[in-house]
Amino acid sequence: MPTDFTIKRGDRLPKLRATLRDSLGALPNLTGATVKFIMNDKSTGASTVADGACDVIGDPTLGVVEYAWALNDTRIASTYNGEFEVTYADGKDETFPNAKFIVIKITPDLEGDS
DSSP states (O other): OOOSEEEETTOOOSOEEEEOOOTTSOOOOOTTOEEEEEEEETTTSOSEEEEEEOEEOSOGGGOEEEEOOOTTTTSSOEEEEEEEEEEOTTSOEEEESSSSOEEEEEEOBTTBOO
């Protein structure tokens, strides 16, 4: 599966920005919603590496979100699966993308890898 986002081990920039779309390609209305990003190790799927709040960028009807990497999120070079979980103002949840995962590759840096 191709990589959707690549970042160097230990880096916290660039932020992960995405335009969310449902299975029909429609943009969700994020007015009053909370969004979080979750990332798991692709090989095991079990260990959560990132789990944090996202910012809704600009007009909430355009579905653009951004995740700022936390200190330990990119600490280990590997390939990960990620997704955005939206909780709408009415309490209902929806996950993006809903047909696959976002594939994130954290590449080693010259200082080595742990």
